[in-house]
Amino acid sequence: MxxxxxxxxxxxxxxxxxxxxxxxxxxSRESGVDTAEVSADRVVIELPPITADKVASAPRIKPLASEAIVTPTLPVEDAVSTAIKNLPDLPSIQPDVASLEIASVQKTKSPEPVDPWQTLTVKSGDSMSALFQRAGLSSKELYRITSADKKRRLYKIMPGQRIRVLASDGRVEKLEYLQTELKTYVFDATGDSVTVDLIEKKxxxxxxxxxxxxxxxxxxxxxxxxxxxxxxxxxxxxxxxxxxxxxxxxxxxxxxxxxxxxxxxxxxxxxxxxxxxxxxxxxxxxxxxxxxxxxxxxxxxxxxxxxxxKAFLLAPLNYSRISSNFKLARKHPVLGKVRAHKGTDYAAPTGTPIYASGDGRVSFSGTKGGYGKTVIIKHAGGVETRYAHMSRIAAGSGKRVRQGQVIGYVGATGLATGPHLHYEFILNGAHRNPRTVLAKLPKxxxxxxxxxxxxxxxxxxxxxxxxxxxxxxxxxxxxxx
Ligand SMILES: [Zn+2]
Incomplete structure (x- = not known):
């Protein structure tokens, strides 16, 4: 594997x-595969080395007096073309001149067909109407297409996404919304009504x-x-x-x-x-x-x-919001602080969601002196958890809560010097470090x-x-x- x-x-x-x-x-197997891929279908042409005298002898283009800024000479390129001319004959590789000429004639006679699809990349601040304008399509067409999608996906386009449109005479025939690399919504507007299909790649x-x-x-x-x-x-x-x-x-x-x-x-x-x-x-x-x-x-x-x-979260708040505090703790602040302070403080920006650390029932929800806006949850097994200094409470008294449910938001209400969550974990009436009592908690x-x-x-x-x-x-x- x-x-x-x-x-x-x-x-x-x-x-x-x-x-x-x-x-x-x-x-080792993979590197073998890679080498095989590289060497397959590849012909190596060895050019004679470009020597100093060849470079020096390469013709130089004299700049015109009136156009002093004209690009300087290109001696190296000339040396390369000279070197290619000096190549030994390799009949299987060198295309013959006749077929080259035919190819170029054909090219001028029938030019490359123009891709009838227009590809538009969503830029920041773009809306579908801006994109339609760029594509030279009317707002009537915009309405015809966007109103076909009940989920209004085209109203939620994001920078970097792409829209491909196939239109003729200002009428949209097809529109593709490449939402992700894997998801493309295809709007088919050829018929009377517009249909929307999702094409998913695996x-x-x-x-x-x-x-x-x-x-x-x-x-x-x-x-x-x-x-x-x-x-x-x-x-x-x-x-x-x-x-x-x-x-x-x-x-x-x-x-x-x-x-x-x-x-x-x-x-x-x-x-x-x-x-x-x-x-x-x-x-x-x-x-x-x-x-x-x-x-x-x-x-x-x-x-x-x-x-x-487990029955309890150790840090009952969204880690991504406290990533700046995710630093190495040199000392162990919990043990010292738990006793002095009867809780653990988690500094986090105001508004950071606070989660119920375990399933339980809210036994208190409101303002509680120095704790400020506080939620207390009673859990099974004689456990109580407290969450203080909230900016806003999101769980009312008596409510049943599930682990991970948002019960409030970080703030600095009550006696707090800055926004943080003050979290207490109480087992049978005594403050504890939840990790050290984990084994005693409900399995x-x-x-x-x-x-x-x-x-x-x-x-x-x-x-x-x-x-x-x-x-x-x-x-x-x-x-x-
Ligand atoms: Zn505290």
């Missing part, structure tokens, strides 16, 4: 950090992988490993129930990720889901495998089929026994991939010591 890994990735990886690269995975999925080590922040490590910010965020979300990425990240923490990439006609068009990942935090190793059960529900599970989703869901065999066989290849990445990293670390 290793040969499915794009070689480009491995090359990029080897260039990255020498300490973490997965060199051993470089597939991308080829290839697996890529990355290995990273935390030095400064999760985002730098992700970037170093060749992951996009979005993919780094996905990684953080997968492990968000077991690792608090705001406070618990340590230098030397590391990860391996196997993820999908989408290719269309050999070109990479996007990245896809993470299918397997492993994160080692403070020496503790967590692994996660994406699995779609026989009923079509998917989730991330460890090797034993235990869900990565995360595991896959039912009926799914386990299928699960294990589904993830087997990915387990091997992660294992391979881990061993490669270990081997590299050892050889660099």
């Amino acid at each position: 290793i040969r499915y890994f794009p070689r480009k990735h491995l090359t990029a990886l080897t260039l990255l950090c020498a300490t973490v690269t997965a060199l051993a995975l470089v597939p 991308p080829e999925i290839r697996l890529a992988h990355a290995t990273g080590t935390i030095k400064g922040s999760l985002f730098y490590a992700g970037k170093d490993a060749g992951l996009s910010e979005r993919q780094t965020m996905n990684l953080a979300n997968i492990f968000g129930h077991v690792i608090n990425f705001v406070y618990d990240l340590r230098a030397g923490d590391h990860f391996h990720v196997v993820y999908e990439e989408q290719f269309l006609e050999g070109k990479k068009i996007g990245e896809g889901r993470i299918v397997a990942a492993e994160f080692t935090n403070s020496g503790e190793r967590f692994s996660a495998y994406r699995y779609e059960d026989s009923e079509g529900y998917f989730g991330y599970y460890d090797e034993d089929g235990t869900s990565m989703r 995360a869901k595991s896959l039912p026994k009926s799914e386990l065999a299928r699960f294990k066989s589904t993830i087997a290849t990915k387990v091997a991939l992660i294992e391979g990445l881990r061993q490669t990293q270990v081997a590299r670390l050892e050889s660099s010591n």
Whole structure:
């Protein structure tokens, strides 16, 4: 399965950090294929070397006195053409003069047919009416086409997207809206009424992988490993129930990720889901495998089929909004602060969504002295969570809430010096660090026994991939010591 890994990735990886690269995975088979492709159908013509005297002897074009800015001489090109003329006869390659002449005559007699389609690229600030104007089409035509689509997709065009129009005498016959590389909406306006069809292309999925080590922040490590910010965020979300990425990240923490990439006609068009990942935090190793059960529900599970989703989120807010705070914690602020301060503070911009960290019922919703706008949730197992200093509350008292549901937004109400979420986790009346009591909390869901065999066989290849990445990293670390 290793040969499915794009070689480009491995090359990029080897260039990255020498300490973490997965060199051993470089597939020898693939490089063989590549060379074959390059050398096939290619004839090498060896030109005699361009010598200095040839360059010097090449005729020079004298600039006209009145046109002093005229392009200077082109001695090198002349030397090349001289060299080509001096080529030994290669009858199979050199086209004969007669056929060349015929070709050029034919060309002048019947010019290349003009592409009847007009291709328009959406620029920032563009609307369909601007595009129609550019294409020389009337607003009546615009209405005829756009009104055919009940979903009004042509009103939501984005910069970079393309519209192709086929029109004759100002009447649109066909219009294609290339929404993405994979999705094209075809408006057929040849008949009395306009029809809209979606043409979808299926991308080829290839697996890529990355290995990273935390030095400064999760985002730098992700970037170093060749992951996009979005993919780094996905990684953080997968492990968000077991690792608090705001406070618990340590230098030397590391990860391996196997993820999908989408290719269309050999070109990479996007990245896809993470299918397997492993994160080692403070020496503790967590692994996660994406699995779609026989009923079509998917989730991330460890090797034993235990869900990565735990009863509580560790940092109950949108990580992407606090990415600037995703820095390495030099000290451990949680333990010290939890006692002094009875909670954890998450600095984030005002308006950042705050999530219910677990399923429960809102027992308080309103203003509470120095806490400002506050929501308190009662959960099963004697757990209570509190969220303070909100700018706005989004969950009323008595309401049932689900884990991950937005219950309010970050603010600075009450006694707060700046916008942040003050989060408290209380177990049987005592403030606790949710991570350290994780084991005592209600168990995360595991896959039912009926799914386990299928699960294990589904993830087997990915387990091997992660294992391979881990061993490669270990081997590299050892050889660099
Ligand atoms: Zn606080």
